[in-house]
Amino acid sequence: MTKPRYHNLEMKCLAFVYVSERETCFTSQSFAKFMEGESVRHILIAVGNPHANGQVERFNQVFTPILAKLCDVPEKWNRIMGDVEFSLNNTCCRSTGDSLSRLLFEMNQFGICKRRNMSSSQRVFQR
Numbered sequence: 740m741t742k743p744r745y746h747n748l749e750m751k752c753l754a755f756v757y758v759s760e761r762e763t764c765f766t767s768q769s770f771a772k773f774m775e776g777e778s779v780r781h782i783l784i785a786v787g788n789p790h791a792n793g794q795v796e797r798f799n800q801v802f803t804p805i806l807a808k809l810c811d812v813p814e815k816w817n818r819i820m821g822d823v824e825f826s827l828n829n830t831c832c833r834s835t836g837d838s839l840s841r842l843l844f845e846m847n848q849f850g851i852c853k854r855r856n857m858s859s860s861q862r863v864f865q866r
Contacts, residue, residue, distance in 0.1 A: 755778075755779060756781075757781050760786045761786055762786065765783065806820065806823055809822075828840045828848045
């Protein structure tokens, strides 16, 4: 992995378990070494099997409409994906009263996402 991409991973919370389809980019030895080096358990599932990947499909039901609403040019959806991810990970869940980041990592997510309405003092994570 290149240095800038790895730096981006360092700035965000890295998962303990990563579920992906059996595509060549996820089955390569270099990706396996990277995951092992970061102590991330990598689970491979069958390609195109929504039953095996139900949690991801459920998340995509929320994620996709938000991207469609916020992106003026459909071909440039990747430019706002970080902001959408940050918002979803740090939005307070009505049923638990806490954010996904706080429930999983006991802290709010922090990173290099450009959050337009936050000052630099608000971007620091809280314990």
